[in-house]
Amino acid sequence: MASYEKIDYLLRPSKQVERKLFIETLQKLAKAGYYIHDYTYFGLGSIYYADFILFHKYLHIDSMICAEIDLIPKRMEFNKPYEFIQLMMEPVSQVIPKLDRGKKHLVWLDYDFSIHEGILSDIRSCIHVLAPGSIILFTVVSDMRSLMNSIDPPEAIGLTEEQKKERVAPVLNELIGIHYGEEIKTKDLATNRLPKVIAKSLRNFINSCIVTREGLKFFQVFNFRYRDNLQMLTIGGVIDYGDSEGKLEQSGIYNLGFVTQEEEPIQISVPPLTIREKIWLEKNLVQLEGHLADNCTLPESMPFESEVQPIKNFVKYYRHYPSYYETLV
Amino acid sequence: MSPADKAESFVTKSFLIDIITRDIGIMDAILELVDNSLDRAVEVYKIDVTRSLTEEYNFTGDLRLPQPITVNIHVSNNEFTIEDNCGGITRVDLEHEVFIFGFPKEGSEYTGLSAFGIGMKRAFFKLGRMVELRTRTGQDETAITWDIEEWMNRGDEDWDIPFSMIEDSRLHFNYELPGTIIRIGNLNSSVKTRFDQTEFMSTLKNRLRTSYALFLKSGIKIMLNGEELTHSLPSFFTSDEINYTSKYSREKDVDIRMIVGITPIDDRMPRGWYVFCNGRMVLEGDKTHLTGWGTILPMFHPKFNHFLGFVSFSSFNVKALPWSSTKWGVELDSPVYMAALEEMRLQAVPILNILDRWKDIRDDDEPAVTALRELLKEGQTVSVFASARVESRFAYKPKKDRPDVVRISFVKDRELVQRVKEALGNPRMNNSTVGGMVFDYYVESEMD
Numbered sequence: 001m002a003s004y005e006k007i008d009y010l011l012r013p014s015k016q017v018e019r020k021l022f023i024e025t026l027q028k029l030a031k032a033g034y035y036i037h038d039y040t041y042f043g044l045g046s047i048y049y050a051d052f053i054l055f056h057k058y059l060h061i062d063s064m065i066c067a068e069i070d071l072i073p074k075r076m077e078f079n080k081p082y083e084f085i086q087l088m089m090e091p092v093s094q095v096i097p098k099l100d101r102g103k104k105h106l107v108w109l110d111y112d113f114s115i116h117e118g119i120l121s122d123i124r125s126c127i128h129v130l131a132p133g134s135i136i137l138f139t140v141v142s143d144m145r146s147l148m149n150s151i152d153p154p155e156a157i158g159l160t161e162e163q164k165k166e167r168v169a170p171v172l173n174e175l176i177g178i179h180y181g182e183e184i185k186t187k188d189l190a191t192n193r194l195p196k197v198i199a200k201s202l203r204n205f206i207n208s209c210i211v212t213r214e215g216l217k218f219f220q221v222f223n224f225r226y227r228d229n230l231q232m233l234t235i236g237g238v239i240d241y242g243d244s245e246g247k248l249e250q251s252g253i254y255n256l257g258f259v260t261q262e263e264e265p266i267q268i269s270v271p272p273l274t275i276r277e278k279i280w281l282e283k284n285l286v287q288l289e290g291h292l293a294d295n296c297t298l299p300e301s302m303p304f305e306s307e308v309q310p311i312k313n314f315v316k317y318y319r320h321y322p323s324y325y326e327t328l329v
Numbered sequence: 330m331s332p333a334d335k336a337e338s339f340v341t342k343s344f345l346i347d348i349i350t351r352d353i354g355i356m357d358a359i360l361e362l363v364d365n366s367l368d369r370a371v372e373v374y375k376i377d378v379t380r381s382l383t384e385e386y387n388f389t390g391d392l393r394l395p396q397p398i399t400v401n402i403h404v405s406n407n408e409f410t411i412e413d414n415c416g417g418i419t420r421v422d423l424e425h426e427v428f429i430f431g432f433p434k435e436g437s438e439y440t441g442l443s444a445f446g447i448g449m450k451r452a453f454f455k456l457g458r459m460v461e462l463r464t465r466t467g468q469d470e471t472a473i474t475w476d477i478e479e480w481m482n483r484g485d486e487d488w489d490i491p492f493s494m495i496e497d498s499r500l501h502f503n504y505e506l507p508g509t510i511i512r513i514g515n516l517n518s519s520v521k522t523r524f525d526q527t528e529f530m531s532t533l534k535n536r537l538r539t540s541y542a543l544f545l546k547s548g549i550k551i552m553l554n555g556e557e558l559t560h561s562l563p564s565f566f567t568s569d570e571i572n573y574t575s576k577y578s579r580e581k582d583v584d585i586r587m588i589v590g591i592t593p594i595d596d597r598m599p600r601g602w603y604v605f606c607n608g609r610m611v612l613e614g615d616k617t618h619l620t621g622w623g624t625i626l627p628m629f630h631p632k633f634n635h636f637l638g639f640v641s642f643s644s645f646n647v648k649a650l651p652w653s654s655t656k657w658g659v660e661l662d663s664p665v666y667m668a669a670l671e672e673m674r675l676q677a678v679p680i681l682n683i684l685d686r687w688k689d690i691r692d693d694d695e696p697a698v699t700a701l702r703e704l705l706k707e708g709q710t711v712s713v714f715a716s717a718r719v720e721s722r723f724a725y726k727p728k729k730d731r732p733d734v735v736r737i738s739f740v741k742d743r744e745l746v747q748r749v750k751e752a753l754g755n756p757r758m759n760n761s762t763v764g765g766m767v768f769d770y771y772v773e774s775e776m777d
Contacts, residue, residue, distance in 0.1 A: 091679070091682065093678045093679050093682055094679040094682075094723070094725070096675065097574070097675050097676060097679065097722070097723070098722060121678055124625065124671075124674070125674075125678065128671045128672065128674075128675050129675065211667075212667045212668050212670075212671045214664070214668075
């Protein structure tokens with residue numbers, strides 16, 4: 001089943017927070033000489049085109065390319081929100097060589113599966129073709145279950161769940177071990193550790209790909225992990241000349257709490273909330289923030305149950321938390 | 330005797346010969362001598378054979394030469410001769426340049442083939458022990474007889490090679506235009522053995538036809554034991570459904586032309602990458618890590634047999650070209666090659682992905698890769714030369730009605746299969762029908 005069949009893209013609150021964090025950061029970059037509104041956005045829209053709509057509305061991008069491989073050309077064309085989106089019913093690997101090398105791009109390859117050769121190949125291709133100043137974002141599923149399911153048959157046939165779990169580390173070692181820099185062990189695949197393994201491997205991989213682009217460097221800006229359903233990891237940043245550090249610094253992005261140059265991803269998961277819950281949390285933000293700074297439990301006054309980390313993240317990212325109401329059209 | 334205040338350090342002739350001939354094959358040595366001839370022709374007549382890729386180019390006509398520029402090779406089991414009318418070597422160059430080890434020309438103004446200042450000497454050593462050379466330019470004429478055994482016996486102090494009297498030379502020019510004749514006798518025993526093998530001679534012929542394809546296309550004549558060679562390069566396939574990429578780029582001061590696509594149905598050779606430097610092939614149908622297979626591309630596999638990539642590097646600056654010193658292979662660390670390799674990968678990936686899709690259809694009792702065969706049925710064959718002429722982009726637009734199917738095969742207990750056949754009402758039904766029916770049953774009862 002394609003991921004758009006499972007859930008309306010807009011209804012995933014953490015994904016929506018991620019999109020808005022991108023926007024906030026890119027708006028800052030725009031003021032420091034990265035004129036994002038002149039960029040071409042290249043993404044995987046699916047039938048909802050959620051990122052396309054947001055990036056047009058808030059970043060004023062009006063040159064956009066959408067790649068789609070599912071055989072739904074009519075549906076993709078029908079749902080296209082803007083005329084200027086160029087829809088390409090081709091695999092990403094076929095679209096990348098056609099990107100204009102003289103133009104800056106904002107690229108978000110938001111995959112709905114876990115890391116495999118094809119993703120590494122697409123990343124490598126992007127690094128090779130994108131003009132200096134371009135911004136790249138790569139999102140992959142970073143979840144043990146999904147990795148277990150991605151073990152290729154015939155290897156996977158007849159394996160028990162436990163055996164499959166044990167196969168994941170060797171499979172990952174073969175795929176990204178040399179980029180991770182040390183042997184990936186089964187204990188590294190725990191939910192809280194796996195994102196870092198993937199993030200570190202991907203960023204080392206990007207750095208090793210960029211050496212063939214003379215004078216260019218990858219400046220990491222984004223390293224997120226979050227979960228609506230499956231745990232996701234996003235690594236991203238700017239491809240630019242080696243001396244761009246100052247320009248990036250000046251933009252103020254490094255003062256944003258969710259921008260990191262570290263290997264350890266920042267957790268941005270927010271909880272699914274009812275409207276009543278959301279309103280209560282917003283009303284009590286100051287008090288909550290104070291409490292959470294000193295304690296590692298939620299205050300007694302909380303009128304509903306929740307885990308601590310999602311509430312902490314809500315307090316951080318409440319401005320980006322989406323509101324949903326039923327719309328009768 | 331007072332103690333010395335320095336450590337002695339020098340090179341011996343025998344070490345030098347041993348070390349420089351170690352990495353070069355007999356065939357590569359012969360090609361080095363052809364390169365030498367062609368390098369002169371390129372310099373004297375300002376030929377640029379890479380032009381043959383993008384235009385109708387025949388320099389013999391353009392320059393109104395009285396006869397074609399020719400390299401005539403003769404191989405027998407007691408000597409090797411190569412004669413050309415490529416312009417000859419001046420006496421000054423012979424005196425001060427040609428026989429010096431490692432004296433590459435600096436800052437040339439032509440797309441030459443002489444890069445390292447070692448090729449000719451290395452070829453002599455590899456092939457035999459007696460070298461006779463006679464050469465003439467418009468201005469002068471020189472002859473040399475180099476008895477390598479004698480030269481070695483002279484010790485490691487005296488390295489010079491004396492000129493001989495022209496009247497004494499046993500070599501006689503056969504061409505009107507100035508040029509060079511080289512005859513190598515006292516062939517090394519391994520060389521004699523190889524020259525005796527029919528297979529070696531056929532391979533040599535094929536290597537010359539592909540390695541110098543651009544030269545042959547541009548009007549250069551190459552003869553091997555009296556036979557005039559024609560150029561030979563694989564061709565690309567194109568149709569309404571699938572096309573190749575043809576693009577030009579420039580990296581540092583090197584022009585790069587790249588064509589990547591698939592070969593026609595009747596081309597049964599497993600292809601891969603063909604790499605040229607200044608018109609001279611340095612990799613033929615490469616399927617190794619040198620062109621990224623198994624490193625930045627998947628390992629080469631028979632499912633990729635129809636993949637064909639052609640890359641031509643050309644530059645006045647011969648040192649910027651990514652050829653290895655034997656000119657058979659590439660310099661992986663060359664910045665130009667590193668950048669080109671990324672581009673080669675980028676253009677190859679979509680094609681490999683498509684070839685990979687068809688692998689499932691392979692089956693022993695079926696013609697291999699049926700879907701590919703179907704696709705390759707209707708279309709045109711385009712030569713490397715024609716495909717290089719116009720920039721184009723890879724495209725794959727399969728017709729809607731093209732069947733997109735995969736083959737499933739599995740093994741089950743014979744008795745159980747027999748029972749299923751009976752349950753399906755026909756005990757004599759063949760096995761693949763059972764499989765199909767079982768699959769259809771699942772689709773019908775379990776799928777939405």
